[in-house]
Amino acid sequence: MLASNLDKNKYKNICLIDTNAKLAPKIKVSGGAKCNITNELVSSKNYLGDRNFVKELLEKFSKDDLLTFLNKNGVFPKINPKIVKGTYFCNSSQDVIDMFTKLTTHIKKYLNTTVLDVEFNNHYKIKTDTKLIEAKKLVVASGGLSYAMLGASSIAFDIAKKFGHTIEKLEPALVGFTVQKEQFWFKNLSGLSAPVHTFVEGKTFEGSLLFAHKGCSGPVILTTSLYWKKGKIAIDFLPKKKLESFLTGNKIISTALPLPKRFMQEFLASVELEDKSISKLTNEDKEKLKRLKYYEFPPAGNFGYTKAEVTKGGVNTDEIDHNSFESLKQKDLYFIGECLDITGELGGFNFQIAFSEAFVCAKELNKYRPIKDE
Ligand SMILES: Cc1cc2nc3c(=O)[nH]c(=O)nc-3n(C[C@H](O)[C@H](O)[C@H](O)COP(=O)(O)OP(=O)(O)OC[C@H]3O[C@@H](n4cnc5c(N)ncnc54)[C@H](O)[C@@H]3O)c2cc1C
Structure with missing residues (x-):
């Protein structure tokens, strides 16, 4: 959270308040400690939320703008499309944190300080667990509810509600699915991963699925979870392959199909099909095998x-000025980042949009800065 006392010549009087002892814990753990910071292929289509708003934002501060900014400050992310196409990873997440630490030396930091409540009476009174901080302007960038162990709290939504904002339904996203009884066989495959296609709400995604002791996870499932609305999803376990081309000859099913034997045994048991010779398959057996191409099921829920x-969900973006991120309900109050109702797929899209929002907001706030550069 950023607060500022922008009186005459007081540009230095900006403070950052964070419950954590160190800056940017999510950046630190992101992308396996290599921070997947943006994506070559980013577009509004990678987001849930107001896509026109996202499009405008990505025009105002694009992935190229972000890369230029990072390069200028000594951080050089590289494309590594191993997990998701177009992803840019840094050498180390710590490089990004060090960069921001250097760029914010002039900002007073209240770390280990938890914001409990905010009141407005001519100016903002920010109540924390250690002190009262007063400010003319307040930027709420306290994220969503995910990963409380890294400092997440509901404070952004509490503040937004207090000042009359609508909060679009909050739900965990980019998360694994728990399964119902019929899919308990997934659990027996815990640790196994497979390249698949998924189908959800009219969209198709490709990538790696990881069977887990609670159900399924892995990059493609995380993105699928963003669009899931409690109904069914489907999985193609033989992506880019035709099932029929494997249904000839005398081999037994689990050997004929190009899938791990462990997987085939669990799958066959789940559809009650004996692992017999391909030449002995009945039409009914072939129908059961077709489920490999379109395995439809309703997940029980997600890992939370x-x-x-x-x-996903968050502060309604119709109630935010798109050119400044100032609340349309409350003057001098701004919301940026994950607390807004814009959420990206897996692959660097969430950092990209958070930085785009921060840039647009900061540009507007800079107009009030009496000293431009020091
Ligand atoms: C494990 C993990 C890996 C991820 N990897 C990637 C990735 O590689 N690429 C990508 O694009 N996205 C990734 N993300 C998502 C990305 O981290 C978030 O979308 C992004 O950090 C959101 O930025 P933000 O500034 O809105 O919120 P946050 O980064 O969550 O920052 C909010 C800050 O507010 C502080 N705060 C919260 N409540 C209070 C309070 N009451 N008082 C004081 N301070 C408070 C928190 O301590 C936190 O430091 C990952 C997320 C997780 C959890």
Whole structure:
């Protein structure tokens, strides 16, 4: 959270308040400690929320703008499309944190300080667990509900509600699915991963699925979870392959199909099909095998906020000025980042949009800065 006392010549009088002892804990753990910071292929289509707003934002501060900014400050992310196409990873997440630490030396930091409540009476009174901080302007950038162990709290939504904002339904996203009884066989495959296609709400995604002791996870499932609305999803376990081309000859099913034997045994048991010779398959057996191409099921739920990389939903973006991120309900109050109702797929899209929002907001706030550069 950023607060500022922008009286005459007081540009230095900006403070950052964070419950954590160190800056940017999510950046630190992101992308396996290599921070997947943006994506070559980013577009508004990678987001849930007001896509026109996202499009405008990405025009105002694009992935190229972000990369230029990072390069200028000594951080050089590289494309590594191993997990998701177009992803840019840094050499180390710590490089990004060090960069921000250097760039914010002039900002007073209240770390280990938890914001409990905010009141407005001519100016903002920010009540924390250690002190009262007073400010003319307040930027709320306190994220969503995911990963409370890294400092997440509901404070952004509490403040937003207090000042009359609508909060679009909050849910864990970029998270694994728990399964119902019929899919308990997934659990027996815990640790196994497979390249698949998923189908959800009219969208198709490709990537790696990881069977887990609670159900399924892995990059493609995380993105699928962003669009899931409690109904069914489907999985193609033989992506880019035709099932029929494997249904000839005398081999037994689990050997004929190009899938791990362990997987085939669990799958066959789940559809009650004996592992017999391909030549002995009946039409009914072939129908059962077709489920490999379109395995439809309703997940039971998801792994929850403790495992979700992000929170979908949030402060309604129609109630925010798109050119400044100032609340349309309350003067001098701004919301940026994950607390807003814009959520990206897995692959660097969430950092990109958080930085785009921060840039647009900061540019507007800079107009009030009496000293431009020091
Ligand atoms: C494990 C993990 C890995 C991820 N990897 C990636 C990735 O590689 N690429 C990507 O694009 N996205 C990734 N994300 C998502 C990304 O981290 C978030 O979308 C992004 O950090 C949101 O930025 P933000 O500034 O809005 O919120 P946050 O980064 O969550 O920052 C909010 C800050 O507010 C502080 N805060 C909260 N409540 C209070 C309070 N009451 N008082 C004081 N301070 C408070 C928190 O301590 C925190 O430091 C990952 C998320 C997780 C959990």
